[in-house]
Amino acid sequence: MRYLKDKYFVVSTLLGSLFLFLAIIINSYAVTYANRTASNSVTDIVLSNTQAYDVDGTFVYGAALLVLIIITLCLIRLERTPFILKSASLFVVIRSFFLSLTHISPFPMHAAIGTNIFTSLFPSIFMGDDLFFSGHAGLPFLLALIFWDDVLLRTIFLGFSVLFSIVVLLGHLHYSIDVASAFFITFTIFVIAKKFFKKDWDLLNGTI
16 A cells, blocks of 8 residues: 555556546547548458357457456556556557548448447447457557566456457457557557656566
């Protein structure tokens, strides 16, 4: 609990929370814009040659489980919180920028996402035509990079990333380029986050 008395930790955590809140708002506007200006769908080497499967449950509840794991990791070791919040915020903002550039409609035959508590609370995350790049593939990969030195956590988050990549392709919820590009862009985001939030990165790794 000593971190709760650390002024830097408290301020950095509050800033990270604010950044994430603002990032979610930016994402909401980006998704709305992409939905409103969406043009036609395109062919895809994977989606055009596979049928669409019902992946509603895994897509939504799997993401909810991922968030729960992240929150638990932060509560177990509070020093992880500032960097995770800020790097996730940077991820969401950069992804929102990409969403606003190109507006392709979803693949014609794709899984329907049912209405539940998560889709109702976060419609821009689960119900929008936010295609490029895949957040489901990218965010757990970002966490895998953050915890790369921890074999267990790295394996868990890489597992989530691979699982979600398969799920969104089987459900035709993302084009294959959305998934493939997510790993390259996310790695760049991780490198940028370590530069921008160096003190928080050092705090997470226990070097300060």
